[in-house]
Amino acid sequence: MDMTAERTDEYKSGSNLEKILRAGHFAVTGELGPPQGADAEVIHRKAQLLAGVVDAVNITDNQTAVARMSSIASGVLAMQDGLEPVIQMTCRDRNRLAMQSDLMGAYALGARNVLCLTGDHQSFGNHPTAKNVHDLDSIQLIQMVRRMRDEGVFQNGEQIKAGVPRFFIGGAINPFGDPFEFRPYRLAKKIAAGADFVQTQLIYDIPRFREFMKRVVDMGLHEKVYILAGVGPLKSSGMARYMRDQVPGMIVRDEYVDRMKGAIAGIPKEDKKARRKAWREMGIKICIEQIQEIMEIEGVAGIHIMAVEWEAAIKPIVEGAGLLPRPQVE
Amino acid sequence: MIVGEQKTLDEIMGLLGDAHKVLVAGCGTCVTVSFAGGEKEVGILASQLRMRSKLEGHPMEVDEVTVQRQCEWEYIDPLAPRLGEYDVILSLACGIGVQAMNERFPDSITLPGVNTVFLGMPVEQGIWEERCQACGDCILGLTAGICPIARCSKQLLNGPCGGSQNGVCEVNPDIPCAWQLIWERAVKLGREEWLLEIQPPKDWSKSRDGGPRKIVRDDLRLADME
Numbered sequence: 033m034d035m036t037a038e039r040t041d042e043y044k045s046g047s048n049l050e051k052i053l054r055a056g057h058f059a060v061t062g063e064l065g066p067p068q069g070a071d072a073e074v075i076h077r078k079a080q081l082l083a084g085v086v087d088a089v090n091i092t093d094n095q096t097a098v099a100r101m102s103s104i105a106s107g108v109l110a111m112q113d114g115l116e117p118v119i120q121m122t123c124r125d126r127n128r129l130a131m132q133s134d135l136m137g138a139y140a141l142g143a144r145n146v147l148c149l150t151g152d153h154q155s156f157g158n159h160p161t162a163k164n165v166h167d168l169d170s171i172q173l174i175q176m177v178r179r180m181r182d183e184g185v186f187q188n189g190e191q192i193k194a195g196v197p198r199f200f201i202g203g204a205i206n207p208f209g210d211p212f213e214f215r216p217y218r219l220a221k222k223i224a225a226g227a228d229f230v231q232t233q234l235i236y237d238i239p240r241f242r243e244f245m246k247r248v249v250d251m252g253l254h255e256k257v258y259i260l261a262g263v264g265p266l267k268s269s270g271m272a273r274y275m276r277d278q279v280p281g282m283i284v285r286d287e288y289v290d291r292m293k294g295a296i297a298g299i300p301k302e303d304k305k306a307r308r309k310a311w312r313e314m315g316i317k318i319c320i321e322q323i324q325e326i327m328e329i330e331g332v333a334g335i336h337i338m339a340v341e342w343e344a345a346i347k348p349i350v351e352g353a354g355l356l357p358r359p360q361v362e
Numbered sequence: 363m364i365v366g367e368q369k370t371l372d373e374i375m376g377l378l379g380d381a382h383k384v385l386v387a388g389c390g391t392c393v394t395v396s397f398a399g400g401e402k403e404v405g406i407l408a409s410q411l412r413m414r415s416k417l418e419g420h421p422m423e424v425d426e427v428t429v430q431r432q433c434e435w436e437y438i439d440p441l442a443p444r445l446g447e448y449d450v451i452l453s454l455a456c457g458i459g460v461q462a463m464n465e466r467f468p469d470s471i472t473l474p475g476v477n478t479v480f481l482g483m484p485v486e487q488g489i490w491e492e493r494c495q496a497c498g499d500c501i502l503g504l505t506a507g508i509c510p511i512a513r514c515s516k517q518l519l520n521g522p523c524g525g526s527q528n529g530v531c532e533v534n535p536d537i538p539c540a541w542q543l544i545w546e547r548a549v550k551l552g553r554e555e556w557l558l559e560i561q562p563p564k565d566w567s568k569s570r571d572g573g574p575r576k577i578v579r580d581d582l583r584l585a586d587m588e
């Protein structure tokens with residue numbers, strides 16, 4: 033990659049994820065959803081399923097606008113199990129003061145990656161009557177984190193007084209959102225703002241993702257940012273249908289819905305256990321195939337596996353895709 | 363214009379409590395155009411109140427008045443002599459009118475009969491849409507004439523979130539995605555470059571976040587201090 037031209041010997045953050053990507057390895061990140069409660073054991077249990085399987089793990093921030101244990105606290109707990117967190121931070125719940133304070137706190141506690149997100153609208157979650165913030169948008173957040181790191185200044189331009197937080201900065205991109213033609217430009221804006229890596233929305237339409245990547249490569253953007261393609265195992269045909277028909281900004285090809293439906297052919301409806309098992313095996317199988325297809329696409333630097341409330345699926349997926357053991361970079 | 367929507371009769375009855383004599387006060391400006399609190403709505407609501415209170419066994423005496431603009435002293439001042447007769451004034455103006463009445467007539471109680479909903483316009487007969495948030499720092503020149511502060515559910519300044527699909531907002535299919543509209547218009551005008559530059563964080567101090575706002579124009583003030 034051309035990125036070497038801009039690189040110095042020094043890492044921006046020194047995170048494992050940064051080192052893996054910089055070394056040119058195909059990166060693997062996972063996702064861990066904090067509990068709706070204060071039980072640290074939930075984090076440890078999930079973290080143990082992922083340690084050694086992924087290079088870093090996203091810790092979601094009040095995902096789908098449901099109040100959960102904080103992403104920073106959960107990330108620090110996961111670090112105790114040997115996992116490297118990618119702290120997700122949404123613009124929905126905090127203004128620029130709270131964000132900077134949390135960034136400094138997260139860095140002081142050892143976090144080195146942050147993923148800057150707009151955040152799902154609160155109407156999706158369990159506090160739909162909440163006030164939203166959106167003081168900054170995700171691009172402005174990326175820019176703020178970058179300036180804190182590279183210029184040592186707060187958003188207002190004042191110097192950071194004691195210890196500059198140096199994060200490896202991530203953003204999210206949705207190749208399936210509209211307006212389709214604007215999406216690569218939005219990626220370019222995120223790069224200009226300071227994104228070091230981006231993770232995509234769940235991909236269940238590889239031809240469209242390929243088309244998106246072609247434009248990205250034509251624009252040379254893949255040489256300026258590491259792009260991690262988002263995948264996730266489907267759990268049932270109902271879930272596949274729901275994602276296809278109900279989730280805004282998501283495209284699911286019918287072939288996946290059909291294959292999930294086909295997985296339970298011949299299994300009686302009453303045998304819930306067997307159906308569940310068949311579905312889950314098919315979900316993992318499809319996910320592995322997708323990773324293998326995606327690895328062939330030019331410009332993709334890694335894979336981001338989202339297995340919502342099914343962290344146990346990540347290991348067999350990474351293993352099945354031939355991506356274990358994970359490389360060590362010093 | 364300011365767009366309002368009348369509160370439900372139940373809520374209004376609850377607000378009025380055991381008042382015996384009520385003045386329903388309409389406004390001839392914005393809420394007339396949004397059919398929430400003009401002369402006609404005042405008349406209808408007043409008769410509903412009379413009927414409902416009678417049915418509930420404590421008949422109210424309800425009078426009606428509509429002034430041209432409840433948000434200007436000169437139009438409400440003439441009401442002063444008669445207000446003493448009423449237990450309560452029910453204003454069908456926007457929140458500005460309700461406050462003007464309370465401020466000008468501190469000995470009377472003026473209650474709101476309308477929810478002030480937004481600054482917008484009728485897009486067709488019977489449908490009003492929000493257009494402006496009065497943020498105090500207009501950016502329409504950068505956003506193809508479509509306001510993302512008022513019309514994007516997340517007030518984004520740098521393009522659409524991941525939830526925009528088929529032209530509608532992730533929040534609700536009845537909401538057109540503001541950024542889809544902005545993009546289409548910019549493309550149509552050949553001004554895509556408007557959207558490629560990073561817009562810096564907004565100065566919200568000019569918006570309500572800076573505290574209640576005030577405009578003073580010395581060139582227009584009357585020299586009333588000799």
Ligand code: SF4
Nearest residue numbers: 514522523531532539
């Ligand atoms: S879908 Fe469009 S209007 Fe809705 S929040 Fe996202 S960018 Fe804003």
